[in-house]
Amino acid sequence: MADTTVTSTFRPSRFNVVTRTDDGDAVVLYNSMRGSVFRVQDPVGQRVHDLLHNRRSVLRRPDPGTADESRLFDTLVTKGFLVAEEHDELAEADALRDRRKNRTDRLELIIMPTEACNFRCTYCYEDFALGRMLTEVREGIKSLVRRHRREHGIERLTVAWFGGEPLVAFDVIEELSTFFLEFCAEEGIEYSAGITTNGLLLTPEVARRCVELGISNYQVTLDGPAHTHDSSRFLMGGGKTFDEIIANLTRMAETDADFRVIVRTNFTEANSVHVPELIEQLGGLYAGDPRFGVIYRPVGDWGGPQGEESEAYAGKQAEMTKLDLCSNAVESGLAPADDVFLKPNGSVCYAASPWSFVIRPNGLVNKCTVALRDPRNAVGQLGADGDLGLDQELMSLWVDNDDAKDSGCHSCFFRPSCQGAHCPLVRIQEGTRPCPPQKVWIGPTITTVASNGRTR
Ligand code: SF4
Ligand code: SF4
Numbered sequence: 001m002a003d004t005t006v007t008s009t010f011r012p013s014r015f016n017v018v019t020r021t022d023d024g025d026a027v028v029l030y031n032s033m034r035g036s037v038f039r040v041q042d043p044v045g046q047r048v049h050d051l052l053h054n055r056r057s058v059l060r061r062p063d064p065g066t067a068d069e070s071r072l073f074d075t076l077v078t079k080g081f082l083v084a085e086e087h088d089e090l091a092e093a094d095a096l097r098d099r100r101k102n103r104t105d106r107l108e109l110i111i112m113p114t115e116a117c118n119f120r121c122t123y124c125y126e127d128f129a130l131g132r133m134l135t136e137v138r139e140g141i142k143s144l145v146r147r148h149r150r151e152h153g154i155e156r157l158t159v160a161w162f163g164g165e166p167l168v169a170f171d172v173i174e175e176l177s178t179f180f181l182e183f184c185a186e187e188g189i190e191y192s193a194g195i196t197t198n199g200l201l202l203t204p205e206v207a208r209r210c211v212e213l214g215i216s217n218y219q220v221t222l223d224g225p226a227h228t229h230d231s232s233r234f235l236m237g238g239g240k241t242f243d244e245i246i247a248n249l250t251r252m253a254e255t256d257a258d259f260r261v262i263v264r265t266n267f268t269e270a271n272s273v274h275v276p277e278l279i280e281q282l283g284g285l286y287a288g289d290p291r292f293g294v295i296y297r298p299v300g301d302w303g304g305p306q307g308e309e310s311e312a313y314a315g316k317q318a319e320m321t322k323l324d325l326c327s328n329a330v331e332s333g334l335a336p337a338d339d340v341f342l343k344p345n346g347s348v349c350y351a352a353s354p355w356s357f358v359i360r361p362n363g364l365v366n367k368c369t370v371a372l373r374d375p376r377n378a379v380g381q382l383g384a385d386g387d388l389g390l391d392q393e394l395m396s397l398w399v400d401n402d403d404a405k406d407s408g409c410h411s412c413f414f415r416p417s418c419q420g421a422h423c424p425l426v427r428i429q430e431g432t433r434p435c436p437p438q439k440v441w442i443g444p445t446i447t448t449v450a451s452n453g454r455t456r
Helices: 044-052 067-078 089-102 135-152 166-187 204-212 226-232 242-253 272-286 316-331 392-399 424-430 442-451
Strands: 009-012 016-020 026-031 036-041 082-084 106-111 156-161 190-197 215-221 260-267 292-298 356-359 364-366 378-381
Touching: 016 044, 016 442, 026 044, 026 442, 036 044, 036 442, 044 067, 067 082, 106 135, 135 166, 156 166, 166 190, 166 204, 204 215, 204 242, 215 242, 226 242, 226 272, 242 260, 242 272, 260 272, 260 316, 272 292, 272 316, 292 316, 316 442, 378 392, 392 424
Parallel strands: 106 156, 106 356, 156 190, 190 215, 215 260, 260 292
Antiparallel strands: 009 082, 016 026, 026 036, 356 364, 364 378
């Protein structure tokens, strides 16, 4: 990278976005190579806009005698909004992608201790065919971790418990977590774990044990207040779930344990009007507790036997609703947990990284947690010796289907964040570019982030 302290000519970064706020008295700036968002009030905002809006302009560093202009210019250089004229930003984006893909120091396992579930959500895509994880698969996972340490020298192990409902097979989680904690402590490997759970079995005793087992991140879904949640997320065989989940979370909040809970709300066009009711309730319970955050997702067409009856919600209106709900949550004292999508690498799906694997209860190795019945997702079969048995051609479909091969992505301002790999499944199944909604609706997205006070 050029030394910007001696460079005299600059140009706006190709990864900038500059937009005016709705009230029109400020601009919001974003740079996807830095992941930073700033709101700048007029008249300085207008000056920034003038400097950055034309990507082709070549700009000279102002005379140091013009102190304000010079300071503003230097700030834009330091924050990456202006780059040295000769700086090759496309090569920088290539290097960012290649660093992510080629790293051998980490292993990420998404483990399904069972595919059974105690719920039957209306939009679920799973078929619950596989029960509790087999003993030989559990042994295979332990061998896999030992092997990756021995052969690749991994320094970081990340585990995400997923299902089905993973807490239905809590003994599997206990057995493997105990191994991970001990092995990582002995070998000096950094270890972190999280769980996606419906929250019903997360009783105070189970939550305490989970925290002891190193599970620090929890994603729990509440689809609106009790009357909407209980109509889409009910028990197998029927039965309400909302009150018990809230009681479990509230008892977690009453402890001083170190964890992070993200409450996820899936919304449809029909039920989104009820979500503010949930936000008010959660605000009353968890406002100001930094361990609790919220995310909102329009219900997608996720396929599957239950999903056939669900209503998918997409497009601009869905995205605007999501942003409104985020703002609403901030007003209620809750913390939105969506910042990562704007960071470099932040919109890349785990399926696109060669060091990330989904391990199913029968030892089948997948890349994607959604397309569980697509044969192209069955990239390997874990052996008891920890060999993943990978089919390299299938692996390549997931990990090489990115911006390297897509000239359209090369000119994209969002490339450092997405790398053309937001959803490899879309490229595989539909042959189209998987632009994420946060890129498509970047203006409203960054304006909301800035007004929510999450400027970095
Ligand atoms: S490939 Fe797409 S559908 Fe699969 S986990 Fe990634 S983002 Fe989700
Ligand atoms: S897939 Fe879309 S958002 Fe992602 S890098 Fe390519 S053009 Fe940009």
